Amino acid sequence: MNKRLGFAFAVLMVVPGVLLGQEKSQSQSTPPANPITASEKGLYSFVSNAVIGAAQKMPEENYSFKPTPEVRSFGQLVGHVADANYMFCALSSGEPNPAKGIEKTKTSKADLVAAVKDAVAYCNKAFDSMTDAKGSRMVKFMNFDVAKLTMFSLNTAHSDEHYGNMVTYLRIKGIVPPTSENPPGQAPK
Numbered sequence: 001m002n003k004r005l006g007f008a009f010a011v012l013m014v015v016p017g018v019l020l021g022q023e024k025s026q027s028q029s030t031p032p033a034n035p036i037t038a039s040e041k042g043l044y045s046f047v048s049n050a051v052i053g054a055a056q057k058m059p060e061e062n063y064s065f066k067p068t069p070e071v072r073s074f075g076q077l078v079g080h081v082a083d084a085n086y087m088f089c090a091l092s093s094g095e096p097n098p099a100k101g102i103e104k105t106k107t108s109k110a111d112l113v114a115a116v117k118d119a120v121a122y123c124n125k126a127f128d129s130m131t132d133a134k135g136s137r138m139v140k141f142m143n144f145d146v147a148k149l150t151m152f153s154l155n156t157a158h159s160d161e162h163y164g165n166m167v168t169y170l171r172i173k174g175i176v177p178p179t180s181e182n183p184p185g186q187a188p189k
Helices: 002-022 035-057 074-093 109-128 148-172
Strands: 138-141 144-147
Touching: 035 074, 035 109, 035 148, 074 109, 074 138, 074 148, 109 148, 138 148, 144 148
Parallel strands: none
Antiparallel strands: 138 144
16 A cells, blocks of 8 residues: 555656646746646656556566466556557547457567557557646547547556556566665666
């Protein structure tokens, strides 16, 4: 529980800096043109970079690792996150899903890291064409009418949920997850 609180605190500390970095050209008193979209993209950027970092840190030989037989392997988690990114962001964009079945078809570290990077790039492109006004338009998701920006939020929450799984797998293998590494210039804890 303390690690989860620590992660939440880290997110709250990092996201404002990320968002400020996106809007360097604007004065501090002028909000961004699309503050909700900018906030969503900032949080997504933090979480998706953590997922990519975890995928890169896990050695190839551990991509088939499962803590118990009933759960996904590490590689399947990476593929699942990539699949979900495409699904959520395609719905937000109103486009057909351009990539399906990554979890079931890709097994090598190189292919899965590339797939999750490509999925994140696809979502970033979807964010780039989004505005707060467009984001208020409704789409169907699981028989519910949901705002397009809510689809982005669901994607970020889903990615963060599975990043938590990835952290556990990394820790079991004795690997420090990306969000637990010391910032540059700080002494190890």
